[in-house]
Amino acid sequence: MVFNSLQFLVFFMVVSILYYQIKNQKGRVWLLLLSSCYFYMTFVPLYILILGFTIVIDYCAGLVISQSEGRKRKAWLTLSVIANVGILVFYKYFNFLLGNIEPIITYLVPKAKVPYMNIILPIGLSFHTFQAMSYTIEVYRGNQKPERNFIVYALYVMYYPQLVAGPIERPQNMLHQFHEYRTYNWDNIKEGLARMLWGFFKKVVIADRVSIAVDYAFNNHTTLSWWSLLIAAMLYSFQIYCDFSGYSDIALGASKVIGIQLMENFNEPYKSKNITEFWTRWHISLSSWFRDYVYIPLGGNRLGEKRRKLNVFIVFLLSGLWHGANWTFVAWGSLHGALVTIFPAKNKAGSKANGAATAVFIVINFLIVTCFWVFFRASNISEAGKYLAEIFSFKGGVSKFGLNAVELLFSAGFIAAMLFRENKFKSHYIKSNTSFAIYLTLMIACCYFFGVFGENQFIYFQF
């Protein structure tokens, strides 16, 4: 079930109401777990067994790690990591790996038939796998006590608002919240609903509208003029931001309604003055996961500048690969990695600038990020290369956008309104009930009348 569907809205209403009708925490945890199972099973029901398998392994690993010492601890951590990464590799990268070694196989054995698997990727696999791993690693490091209640642990992995597209949570932030009984709080509900609506606005009014222009440009790039392609690429930057941060807003809002606080995943990334800053503002939960569980164990910045750069590059390479089994994602990650490593550890580019100079840094950084997004959006490296070459050759051609002038103008207006609102009003809490009612009505009307409705999945669902 996708967030931008009626099925989710009805489901969310039922779960939230029942949550507050249950007067003990044990019952609430059961409700959330069962709801999360239902939520997950609306995609491919059988895949819940995969999730169940890793939950059992990680739950046991957590308990054993905390009670043992030396090799046994390490062995269980290894088992947990292998189980999680193994499933991820099998479902996400098996065919990709085969595709890459196919030329070698067919060269060695010309009649060999490469055994590609006909599998659908379990939804949100990369997210919940990383979240599950963070638990066992934190228990191993002694930063987190093992969770003895299996139901609570299962809920930690399966909690429906962030199950399929994050934020990738940490046990320290989540587990204790599942043990605490929360009384009904109207302020939480208002804030949560307002945030959800903001997420819906970004998804259905901006992301799904500009996606029409983006799809049009990527399907017809050979005939379009360079500036049509550039505008479409910039629109993609906003599409992916509104799509993904819109999802996060809905997740955080839905969770806030029942009083559970998830971590922030975005902080106005396109306000960044350099690429390093961008990565402190974009997909924060993934960046910090890689920092804590890959970059620091690799040595971080403790082993000299060269090694730091190598570590940074490895992290970005893995981050690219995490997004998908395609060389386009590897290229996207590598480009970011290469650019980040050019700068020193504390990248201060643009940090002392003010006024117009700040704006210049922001625009340059946005354009760089936009060019990199082309790799993320393209179906293969060659297409991305051609698309960028067509922009930078300043070629002529048809100047069409797949949207008419009014629609383009509306989209630009909504993007500007979104950027302004996120810059000026950080909080989603509205104190006055009247103002809240007016906000709710206006946002619902805006989403309904200007939204694009269909079966448009969130881009990050595929990861």
Next chain:
Amino acid sequence: MIKKILAWFCALTGIALLASSFYMPAMLKVKWVREHQLKNTWFGKDESAWGDLTNMALLGGVEKFREPYSYKFHNPNDNGNKNIALYLYGDSYTKDVPEFAFANVGEFYHGTNTTGLAYKLDPRKKNVLILETTERFVMGSLNNYELFNVLRKDDGQPIRISHGGDGRKNYSVVVNKNLDYLLFDYNIVNLVRECKAGMNYSLFDRASGDVAISDNGKYLFFRTTVLPSGVFSSYAPVSDNTINDLVKGLDSVYDHYRKEGFSEVYFSIIPNPATILQPGGYNNLIPRLKSNPGLRMPYLDIYDTFKKTANPTKLYRIGDTHWNDNGMQIWLNVVNTELRKKSQEWR
């Protein structure tokens, strides 16, 4: 206390809504009541007669998308020789065609992929089977695994209709459509929906939902038939291997039903409106299929006639996925010419 009652009422209503949207028999009952008994009330559902696309896009208010239903059926000239039993396994394009519109047909049976067709061949007549499908369903509906289950000899057992394809996606689409129907698809709410549709159309030249407007702004198309990808689309690239596989499938279907006792088996594809009205970028599915040297099943061709028609805009209803009377008469003419020829041969 009132808050508590209200909370439980909302929760139970939500559960009931979710449950009913999963349960098709309940949905069908609700649909029947709302579209028949409550049709003209605020809480019923009344559809315009301007066509399925106009209704789907709620653009009945736009004059240029209005074209009334106009099928007229005539007795074809066949000298009264009714020596053919015709089994037409088709879709909504042909469901309205009556027996008398076919030449030399003394018995006529129609089935679709939603009703199935169980046949008892008549030994006194020549039994002819026509497999008709609209182009967007070519990839799915002529798949022999499904076809052999729904189009089969009458053995007294009811036909079980199974819907293939991407079950996961269909399932979620169906549930959401059902919920939309239960929550918002009422005559009174449709006033607001029409308002949105009208605004979208006048501001953005766009139809909402499953409907797309042609590049020249004159026609409505079923959106899936004009997407750059997907098995329903006229523009999605189709590889030669896919065409060859389709032909192999068609040949196996042909052999199967000939063995079953049909004197002849034909297939006929109704081109998607986009194929004829907006041919730029067409994947040439129909011409490639019918000219494939491997194809043994006789093909009742209307594609060429449609392409050659002086005014292709007069083949389909503007606000509908289906053809108009003119388009249907062209198909009937092709079918009847073949039936007359065969009837003469079998005399």
